[in-house]
Amino acid sequence: MYTLCVAIGALSALSLICGALLGYASKYFIVKKDPIIDQIDNLLPQSQCGQCGYPGCLPYANAISVNNENINKCVPGGTETMLQIADMLNIEPQPLSNSSTEKYQNIVAWINENNCIGCTKCIHVCPVDAIIGSKRVIHTVFSDICTGCQKCISHCPTQCIEMHPRITKPHYWQ
Structure with missing residues (x-):
């Protein structure tokens, strides 16, 4: 009976130690997401159409923020969305130069x-x-x-x- 109590106590202590380490790691090693990506994603129309060359609006927002992608590729959002993103990022607006953009919008x-x-x-x-x-x-x-x-x-x-x-x-x- 004594060995069973020692085994249960050892496993409980080990569980408490591992839980404390995981709690510490979750607080101090957290990877914070770039808030600019979320703000750009909120401006995009969320149509997930892929006309910008990315599989959805979040990957396109990530490319704009991280890879300095052009802000004029969102066909469903059009000029209005591009101007809002340019204003938020304090960059020059880029004309929707792609001829397929006008074709898709009409x-x-x-x-x-x-x-x-x-x-x-x-x-x-x-x-x-x-x-x-x-x-x-x-x-x-x-x-x-x-x-x-x-x-x-x-x-x-x-x-x-x-x-x-x-x-x-x-x-x-x-």
Whole structure:
């Protein structure tokens, strides 16, 4: 019985020592995240479309902060987002020089519902969830959300997705 009590006591003491060391390490060896990255990420539209060349808005914000990436690559955010980032970082605004930026901002996906088979392949690749529908049901595009990234076109087996000019509404005016 004595050896069992000694073993339990030794394990308890070892657990307390390891717990104290982990608590100390969590307080004094913490790696602090750059707050600028979070501020830039909050300014980006969070569409995760990948049109900037990065897989999402957080990696793009990280590249702007750490790697001095150009601030004019966010297509869905457009000029307004670029100006806000330039103002926050106190740098010169950069013109949206990419011709595809203007092309993406003025187009929206459209699904020919007569040819849609409801396969949901386009839904899975849409970075902003602008395509509405379910399995074996005709899909449609919520044009107010669509960024015009064209990722859905290549995944459609019936080629029923086309890009059409965006209908001009007052909230799109700049």
